[in-house]
Amino acid sequence: MMALIDRLLEKRARSAAQHASRRGLLKTLGGALVGASAVPLLPVARADGHGGPAHPQEQGSDTDCDYWRYCAIDGFLCSCCGGSANTCPPGTEMSPVTWIGTCHNPADNRNYVISYNDCCGKPSCGACLCQRDEGDRPPYRPDKTNDINWCLGTSSASYHCSTAVVVGVAFEE
């Protein structure tokens, strides 16, 4: 595990130099998603209906922490756990509520709303731990926090890994 953390730290330093501390860390946790009364169930419903392969107008690998969709993620990447950026591994359960982030896709220069649905019901995947936290807020903003275990509304509270599902193009401010 220490080697994994070391790699995580080094990767973050290299790939997100402007954002990541060299020793920045494993904060982590839990999973993410949000829900909250303010934003909530729309992203969820869309996520449930999703699940296809990655869109062709994307660049990079969904097993890399610096993949564009993971800008606000904090957890184990489902792409390294038998799932993908938008699907859960076999035998797990996708959380029906989630938190959302807004990430920029450099391939088409658009901002997208990303729903970070957790996959639940099995022990921690343990692979590809990724923490980026862009736009993350403390848990008093549940719609924008990745600090809580978002295996809520699932039959099991056991967190396994996190997805990053595109649920729409973000509105321009």
Next chain:
Amino acid sequence: MLRKSLLLAVLVGICGQVAAAEPPPPLPVEPTGVIETLPDRYPAEWFLVHDAAFFHMSDGKVYVIDTSKDTVGEQVQGMFPVNLMGSYLQVPSRGEIMSVETFHTRGTRGDRFDVLTIWDNANLAVVAEVQLPGSKRFMGMPQRVALRTMNNDRWLAIFNLSPSTSVTLVDLETRSIVNEIPTPGCSFVYGNGDMTFSSVCADGRMLTVVLDENGAEQSRGFSDVFFDSDDTPIFERPAQVGDMAYFPAFDGRVQPVAMGASAAMPMASWSLIGEGEESWAPSGIGLDGEDDLGRIYFLMNPEANGVDGMHNAGGAEIWVYDPEARRRVLRIPLQEWGLSFAVGRGEEPKVLVTNPVDMSVELYDGLTGDFIRKITGFGQETPLMIMSAQ
């Protein structure tokens, strides 16, 4: 005569050697079944190190560590589990530790049970359980503000997030649920008088709820808006001196909130950073603390100010302040990096810091800032939160 004396001396010497070569008496038979105990009140040098077991969350645990010792055998005093990203609170007046945790009947599947497990300080043994309703207790990164006692330590207030928010009140005498108080839009439980609690709200206000002697809500009120959770967020974890809670902000300010009144009252904020320090900001998980001298501590990151996504990365130094004078009194440069820390009790406080580079914990002198020792190899993997033992 001389020859006889020499001969006698040689014989005595030989006999002495023979006697010395005889084995010592056998070890006495030892009793089995002996279990160690701890003092009711833990010494100031002891800390509680919460290993949330991020890579296997059903194995969360809290180590009781004596930081004054040099070897693992002397440092580790005991341990208790906190299952599935649980929360805990030591209540010294009761000699007990409150632990809120979650179990499934088949490990990671099956029926779910949320329970308050009550351990006694001296035996680290379970003395009671209270089943909590509704699969709603807060479950996430370890927090110091998810639990607190009220009503002269008779009640335990438990923060829920499902993601709707509320506070469950448990009677620690009868070991039963007293009430559940909804706190829509507001989170955590902050001390604010014995029959009152406050919560921080997404809209930038503080909620204060006053309870009656039966645990029923008597009144509630809100402060004015004092921060913007999008643009000028505060951390939810304050350092606390007396009735004043000092919330660090992402942008390097500290926001005092008076908790001694019937309603939480935000005061004027002030900056933790000075000229030439504009890139510094608070960052980390357990990123602040306070000591018995009335000083407050913040974990500071040299490159986090104004950088999105850096607020949980931890920091390179701990800065100590006199909050009355609004003046920094000490900088503690860390050996490598810090993610969480806690400050011990007493007039000569020690600071125990999680070093995320090797997941050890490191002890510093809170008066001089000197590094004292690294503590590791006690079974910890992800010691994400530390509390001073009580």
